[in-house]
Amino acid sequence: MPDARAAPLLDIRRIYLEAAAEAHPRGREILARFPAAERIPVDSHWRIPALREADPGEFLRPKREVLVLGVKKGMTFRPNGRSADFIAPSTSNGCAMACAYCYVARRKGHANPVTVFANIEAIAAATARHAGRLGPKPPNQVDPRDWVYDLGENGDLSVDALISDNVRDLVALFRTLPNAKGSFATKWVNPALLDYDPQGRTRIRMSLMPAGLARLLDIRTAPVAERIAAIPELHRAGYEVQVNFSPVVLREGWEAEWAALFQELDAALPAAVKDQLAAEIIMLTHNDALHAVNLAWHPKAEALLWRPDLQEEKQSEGGQTNLRYRSGWKGRWLGRFRDLLAAHMPYCRVRYAF
Template identity: 65%
Template sequence: MALPRRLIDPKTIYLEPEVRNFARGREALERFPDARLIEVASHARIPELFADEALAADWLRMKRDVLVLGVKKGLALRPNGRSADFIAPSTSNGCAMACSYCYVPRRKGYANPVTIFVNVEAISAAIARHAAKLGPKPLPNSVDPVDWVYDLGENGDLSADATITGTVRDLVAAFRDIPNAKGSFATKLVNRELLDYDPRGRTRIRFSLMPEGPSKVVDVRTSPIEERIAAINDFVEAGYEVHVNFSPVIVHEGWEPEWRGLFAAIDDTLSDRAKAQLKCEIIMLTHNAGLHEINLAWHPKGEDLLWRPDLQETKISQNGMANLRYRTPWNKTWLERLLRWRSEMIPYCEVRYAF
């Protein structure tokens, strides 16, 4: 397989001992037989990874050379209401890609390798129990008119995870048999192996898109924007529901022609069938001072776009973190402009939410 060697080829695997009791755990270990194995009591407490400030400069190498395998302990589901009705227990944390605006490393520390949770059967069962207790969705909402939607990849990218183990294949298969429920995840990687998973309309993939210029700077180790757009038709034909996620929207000098160019590329590329089912999310950039400091150690060029104190102000997020967002009322004005360009160029692409 080409993808695992390009994105991740671990020289070291940290693992909780019970990982060997699970089929997907054994599969991951067999896939990388030459890796050095280090047993740990908890996937979340590895001081030599997450507490070593010097590792920030080795950000990309750590993603390629290190893998963490664990067993997901907490199986609670949380309400969402934006990308999904509920956030499902994650089968991963961290990502083999390295988008410099990603919120996950704001909490992880100075290294952000992939952690795969191998007890996918328990995670699928928790989702099935939750959906059964809810019963049919009583009313349509902005998430979905018919089904309860569960976000499966809040803290990672499942297209990349699928190059490591079969947990993603298992999740897609599980949703074929869960009444009134649909799985959903965002991705920046075109992994064509997923085309063979037979989702039968029960899994929604959200391809994250932004103009090619900024993407080349901040979407590190991801599939090119042109490739993501071109893949939409194929994934629709394979039985996925495919939406797009315009995120993050990075405002900078000359951003209007870039976004108009992106919308034109979508309109020129998508089939009539893909356009008919297309919806989107729009999320303006959120940044963070701690992440800014980490990024300066490995990718300072990206901060020229992301760190704009002249345009940003501090906002306290729902989880209590102090983040940077574009200043009020500029954020609203710029979002309204983007929405207007969308309505002019791809009016068939319904906006599910924007902020």
């Protein structure tokens, strides 16, 4: 199994660079952070043949050593209704971590290293305009008062904050929006976020799973114990903190290991966090394309993720064919999961589960 802690998360040696990115102050700041990195001009941050031609067996190297710097062109706000009301235009895509079940599109190549967009001012301005056009927020499971914007659909903003100040700027933006808050899920612990002064206007969803499972599946992420320990600190720093139990991967003994996680979490959380805690529960979704990629670099993970005996094909909203737990069984397993959570953490409201 790959060792998530054997090398630094980022050791940027090559930067694939759209020329337009260097025209922005943020682009120049990022380049100055990595002065020794080789700069390779590209026409598009999506079309980088060298990343597509990489050896699948070297899956982790590009994630550690490669950064793509580009400019965000489309400023689309997509309705969501699950983690957020809207998916905001991203300030990045791709990830330095390597979760074996990750659904993020690998259009840059199988490893999909981090791309950071330099035109943060345009992204922030578009978000402010969008929020300003909205009327009062009807209460829903996302939030009873504020329109919530998912800021990190295709990456992890705690990691992005190691690369640039884009995340700091987003947190500052939502301090100024009276009817909206930002939201992102994370599996990384970045102490720098504690100094961003969110004033309750940014929600962090800490993704958790049993530690033994995470060691096999959550490659290059922060250990689960570190993520749990960070929750009270983030809350004290002014974030709204929720938890994301994702994905729920079924294997022999899954109930006992999740119950142990709930007990650990309950013991670690102060009353102030428990009083505002809510959770998302997401059962595993897999697909054959990701299965093929994983077999080349981490086949042990597929023994848990690829379970045709428990799974069935289902079309996603995007038209792709995925594997999900069989519908009749999934409902019963999800019900059992919710019962376990209620038994150990009765104060934890489930915002949504699927």
